[in-house]
Amino acid sequence: MSRLLLSLRQLVLSAFILLTIACGSDDSAEVPVLTTLNIVSSNGSWLDVVIPETTKLAVEGVNQFGNSIRIDSEVTWSANNNNVSIDSEGNVTALIIGTSVITARVEDVEGSFEIEVWDSSAPRTDIYVSDAGNFDSPPWQILIFDSNGENPRVFTDDRVSWPQDIVILEDQEVVLVSNLNTGNITKYDINSGEFVSNFASGISGPTRMKIGPDGLLYVLQWSGNGLVKRYELDGTFVDDFTSIGVNQSIGMDWDGSGNLYVSSFNGANIRKFDTSGNDQGLFVSSNLTGPTDIWFDGDDLIVNDWSGGVIRKFDNNGSFVEDIATGLGQVEGVAIFDNGNFIVGNGADATVKMYSASGNFIKDLVLAGAGGLIKPNALTIRKVNQ
Secondary structure, eight states: OHHHHHHHHHHHHHHHHHHHHHHTTTGGGGSOOEEEEEEEESSOSEEETTTTOEEEEEEEEEETTSOEEOOOSOOEEEESSSSEEEOTTOEEEEOSSEEEEEEEEETTEEEEEEEEEEOTTSOEEEEEEEEOTBTTBSOOEEEEEOTTSOSOEEEEOTTOOSEEEEEEEGGGTEEEEEETTTTEEEEEETTTOOEEEEEEOOOSSEEEEEEOTTSOEEEEESSTTOOOEEEOTTSOEEEEOSSSOOTTEEEEEEOTTOOEEEEETTTTEEEEEOTTOOEEEEEEOSSOSSEEEEEEETTEEEEEETTTTEEEEEOTTSOEEEEEEOSOSSEEEEEEOTTSOEEEEETTTTEEEEEOTTOOEEEEEEOTTGGGOOOEEEEEEEEEOO
């Protein structure tokens, strides 16, 4: 009897071993294998040839399951031209203005990384774009594009929280960003994009900022009492300029006589104030559904209607004249070139569109989603070394 039990046990054990071998016969399919190389940079994708700047590149491996994998093999680095030099450790130094593609190779797997070499001393035009991301949810960033709307780079995403506008103070070499979520206007080094300090705090949802005819910085508030605030350019608070508030105010400009006009998004109107901030009543109260930026073109007032998907013109009496651009969606932000052409952000398709002074569409200056752009809502043109 005992021999019979022993034989049965041996039979079961043998069957188990055979089953295990059969099931595990394709062990090689489960071994993680390097399939992708991702390259990361310690100093972004732009290098200044004037310094000259250097960045350290490193590779990150990914296996066939999409998981990170350690790389033990030697990495071979190369560049497709002489715009940069790169050593065996992945250190890249800027040499000549232009674009270089850096390739990393590990055994038979390759990865690439594009680096733009630029000259900070050369004349150029930069276009700053505020990216509202998912509105009250990140990601948020301030991007810079060249004059052709190309070569995007991140100026900053530090302490940016639903950004609304950008003002550049050249003599201080700083850039100001208004942040709806935090109530802060943040200040950044114009060259590095590094956070410097808060320019102003405690604002009820700061939106648009503009330097007025008196040389002070005017700031609109989305909520709270809706009064227009004024600041010295060193951040010192001056006063609440307007006699009454404008709810969800998000656009402002001055006419030739120095009167201030402020748009109300949810009020779908534009209010006028005199040179002392006294209320002059509604200037535009019809033909708008959700105005954002406004600006004067001579005596005419031009309005981005975010909700209506149009850009509208009103005369000096506030009467509707015409739609100068249609077929837009979530249109917000404006910047005007010296030749009269202007650009606007179009949030519906994540582009920056260019128009002639008369409103004729020219092109998408910034293509959809370039640089990770999601919701362009403020634009600023900066001339450098000119």
